[in-house]
Amino acid sequence: MMILNHKKSPAKKLxxxxxxxxxxxxxxxxxxxxxxxxxxxIDISSRxxxxxxxxxxxxMNGVERILHSPIxxxxxxxxxxxxxxxxTGYHTxxxxxxxxxxxxxxxxxxxxxxxxxxxxxxxxxxxESRDGIHWxxxxxxxxxxxxxxxxxxxxxxxxxxxxxxxLDTNPDCQPEAKYKAVALGTGGLIAFQSPxxxxxxxxxxxxxxxxxxxxxxxxxxxxxxxxxxxxxxxDFHKDAEGKSSRRDIRTATSTDFVHWSDPVWLExxxxxxxxxxxxxxxxxxRAPHIFIGFPARYIERGWSDSMKLLPHPAHRxxxxxxxxxYGVALTDSLFMSSRDGRVFHRWDEAFLRPGLRPIDNWxxxxxYIAWHVVExxxxxxxxxxxxSLYATESYWTGQSSRLxxxxxxxxxxxxxxxxARQGQWITKPxxxxxxxxxxxxxxxxxxTIYVEILDxxxxxxxxxxxxxxxxxxxxxxxxxxxxxxxxxxxxxxLRFQMQDADLYALHFR
Numbered sequence: 001m002m003i004l005n006h007k008k009s010p011a012k013k014l015x016x017x018x019x020x021x022x023x024x025x026x027x028x029x030x031x032x033x034x035x036x037x038x039x040x041x042i043d044i045s046s047r048x049x050x051x052x053x054x055x056x057x058x059x060m061n062g063v064e065r066i067l068h069s070p071i072x073x074x075x076x077x078x079x080x081x082x083x084x085x086x087x088t089g090y091h092t093x094x095x096x097x098x099x100x101x102x103x104x105x106x107x108x109x110x111x112x113x114x115x116x117x118x119x120x121x122x123x124x125x126x127x128e129s130r131d132g133i134h135w136x137x138x139x140x141x142x143x144x145x146x147x148x149x150x151x152x153x154x155x156x157x158x159x160x161x162x163x164x165x166x167l168d169t170n171p172d173c174q175p176e177a178k179y180k181a182v183a184l185g186t187g188g189l190i191a192f193q194s195p196x197x198x199x200x201x202x203x204x205x206x207x208x209x210x211x212x213x214x215x216x217x218x219x220x221x222x223x224x225x226x227x228x229x230x231x232x233x234x235d236f237h238k239d240a241e242g243k244s245s246r247r248d249i250r251t252a253t254s255t256d257f258v259h260w261s262d263p264v265w266l267e268x269x270x271x272x273x274x275x276x277x278x279x280x281x282x283x284x285x286r287a288p289h290i291f292i293g294f295p296a297r298y299i300e301r302g303w304s305d306s307m308k309l310l311p312h313p314a315h316r317x318x319x320x321x322x323x324x325x326y327g328v329a330l331t332d333s334l335f336m337s338s339r340d341g342r343v344f345h346r347w348d349e350a351f352l353r354p355g356l357r358p359i360d361n362w363x364x365x366x367x368y369i370a371w372h373v374v375e376x377x378x379x380x381x382x383x384x385x386x387x388s389l390y391a392t393e394s395y396w397t398g399q400s401s402r403l404x405x406x407x408x409x410x411x412x413x414x415x416x417x418x419x420a421r422q423g424q425w426i427t428k429p430x431x432x433x434x435x436x437x438x439x440x441x442x443x444x445x446x447x448t449i450y451v452e453i454l455d456x457x458x459x460x461x462x463x464x465x466x467x468x469x470x471x472x473x474x475x476x477x478x479x480x481x482x483x484x485x486x487x488x489x490x491x492x493x494l495r496f497q498m499q500d501a502d503l504y505a506l507h508f509r
Contacts, residue, residue, distance in 0.1 A: 037456045041429040041491040048287040048507040052337035052414045053345045056430065062423025063416050063498060067335060067347050070389050070406035072355065073379075077102075077135050080400035083123055083145040083153060085109065088401045089392045090217040090278070091370035092164050095132075100374060101197060102127040102135065103154060103165050103181075104403075109396045111318045111326075120145075124163040126154035126198070132376040132388050133405065140198060155200050159183025159190055162217045164371065165197065170222045170229075177203065180257060182231060184214040189233060191257060209233065209260050212250055217278045219371055220257075223341070225289050229254040230341055232279045232293075233263060247275040247298060251342055264342065271346040275299060277331060281341075282372040286411065287505075291338040294351060294369040294389070300329045310362040312397050319364075319396070329364040330354065333391065335413060352391055352406070360402075365395035370403070375410075384472045386410060410472045411440050411505040418498035427494045429456070434508035435485035437494075442470040447500030451476060453484065454493045461487055468501075 042056065049056055051065055079088035085108020092103040106125040110117040123145070129135040137152035145151050155163050165181035177193035181200065184190075188207030194200045212218075212233040220231040232251050236244035250263035274297050281293035301307055307328060310316065320327025332353055336346035352369060354362045370390040378386050387408045394402045416425060441449060449467040452460045462478045478484065488508075496503065 037429040037491050039429060041431045044430050044432055044508070046433045046508050047289060048411070048505055050284070050287055050290060050337075050411055050414065050505045051416050051503065052290065052292065052335075053339070055339060056427045057416075058426050058428045058493070060416075060423070060425040062421055063418050063425045063496075065414055066417045066502075067349060067351060067414055068408065068412055069351060069353070070408050073388075073405040073407055074133070075402050076129075076133060076390065076405045077127065077403040078400055079104075079106070079125075079402065081106070081125075081137070081151070083120065083151055084125065084400065085119075086394070086396050086398055086401050087122075087365070088125070089365060089368055089395060090162050090164070091368075091390060091392070091403060092166070092217075092219075092372075093132075093370045093374055093390060094167060094372065095374050096167055096197065098130065100129040100132045100135075101165075102129070102370075103163060105161060105163070106153070108399075111315070111322060111396075113318070113321075116322045121156075122161040123153050124155035124160045126152050132374050142198070154198060155192075158185040159192065162214075163192075164217055164219045165192070165194070165200075166219070166221045167197075168222050169224060173222075177257075180220065182208075182218050182220045184218065188212065189214050189218055189231070204258055208254075208258055209252060209263060211235075211263050213244075216247075217280075217371065219279070219281070221282055223283060223288075225283065226341075229257050231260065231263075232281045234277075234279070235263070235265075237265075246273065247277055249276055249279045249281075249295065267343045268336070268346040269343065272348050274334070274346075274348075276334075278368055278371075280333075280369050280371045281338075284373075285375075289339070291341050291344075292373075292413065293336045293338075293344065294333050295336065295346075296331050296333050296368045297350070298329060298331050298364075300325050302328050311357075311359050312363070315397060316363075326364060330362060330366075331364060332367045333369045337413075357393065360394035360397045363396050366393055368392045368395075373408075376407075378407075384410065387412065409440075409442075409504070413504075415442075415502035415504045416496075416498070417502050418500065420500055422497060422499045424495065424497050426454075426496070429491045429493055431489055431491055432508040433488055435483045435488070436509060437476040437484065438507050438509055439467070439474050439476060439503060440472050440505040441467070441474060441501060441503045443468045443499075443501040448498070449501050449503065450497040452495045453487055454495055456491060461492065 084106045087107035087109035090105040106123040141149045143153040143156040179194040179197040181192040188210035191203040193203040212235040216234040218233045237246040239245040252260045252263040254260040277296040277298045316327045332350045335351035336344040338344040376388040389406045451464045453462040
């Protein structure tokens with residue numbers, strides 16, 4: 001294998017135009033030479049493929065997969081109503097036609113020299129938005145709080161602790177159950193239904209799942225790709241003595257939302273063991289064959305000089321007097337993805353850190369990401385839409401908690417990244433449908449991307465022109481053709497050369 005930056009090689013001095021005009025047999029300096037296809041090609045058809053895993057990657061040289069962190073934006077909601085408070089969390093957010101709906105646990109956590117004080121039971125609140133940025137709490141008039149119905153409470157009763165609704169897209173869904181929800185009830189996970197997302201009733205009287213702990217935000221949804229309901233629940237691994245030892249996630253499936261398979265543990269090959277609090281898993285709406293999750297990671301750091309220097313040390317000590325872990329536990333959020341809903345590629349480094357906030361952070365319950373990501377308009381005029389995520393802060397440290405919005409570029413969770421030196425990567429054998437290749441990418445002003453379509457012998461069937469810029473959907477232009485449909489449904493590979501560039505996703509159309 002030749003090295004791109006070898007001192008005796010003149011390649012680094014050659015212009016990109018020359019590199020793309022050299023014969024196909026030695027193009028890209030032959031750094032990654034494919035072999036005859038030994039495995040059947042992956043049929044990607046015209047679906048959007050992200051690089052959240054190595055599913056499509058055969059080899060890389062000078063290219064790496066990097067995880068991107070969301071950018072903090074404005075506070076979208078302050079939970080300071082009398083029926084809310086510092087323990088408000090477990091947010092659920094989804095787009096429903098022209099509005100965005102938000103559901104959350106309304107609760108207050110207080111601590112003093114006398115111990116833990118919970119002034120009211122957990123309740124379920126509701127909010128709406130037209131843009132996913134500006135939110136209001138409508139006066140629903142459904143449930144009393146302190147004798148008054150002027151509030152935004154959407155459910156009060158069993159399950160208020162982690163009431164998690166979703167819009168049921170099952171084509172056979174009955175109108176009275178257009179919206180469904182799951183929550184922790186007596187004896188296990190209970191199910192709800194609603195015709196309008198506001199007026200709720202039990203779907204069935206008995207729990208739908210009894211195996212699990214369910215003591216955090218559990219969730220369910222209709223999986224359009226596999227035509228089944230899927231649920232993700234909280235449970236604990238047991239130690240040798242049968243005691244709860246580690247928080248983790250189970251999943252189960254159903255065809256009718258009432259009868260479920262036996263819950264099984266998720267698997268995370270190659271990831272370090274971690275305590276996972278919430279799970280926040282759903283199909284990514286732009287590529288629903290891929291599940292993505294933002295689990296909250298729980299870790300007890302113990303007392304140290306650094307722990308004592310975190311915000312609110314006196315309040316931290318008060319919490320620890322009630323239970324040691326209340327003072328020394330910290331939480332952040334991770335990112336993970338799956339192709340089957342059970343085996344996940346989970347990044348060990350944090351997706352969302354507690355952050356450089358001077359107060360009201362680095363607490364147990366901080367940085368819980370809402371379920372799930374939604375699309376919103378960019379604050380930059382003329383820029384494409386972006387992804388919005390929402391996460392808790394100031395949890396358990398004052399009289400209220402807050403919800404902050406974060407943003408990512410579309411599909412921008414993970415990219416294939418090349419730095420100042422040229423790098424290359426090649427896909428596994430694939431076959432596609434369509435007549436053009438579309439990239440979601442970003443380069444610097446000096447950066448560049450080239451792509452080739454290769455047959456099973458490594459011969460270049462098509463070579464792109466030079467690609468640079470920053471776009472969510474850039475149609476690749478080719479030197480010798482305007483239509484690559486003649487290669488569709490045939491086994492091919494894609495070979496990329498990149499420099500100072502990121503590639504987030506691709507698809508054919």
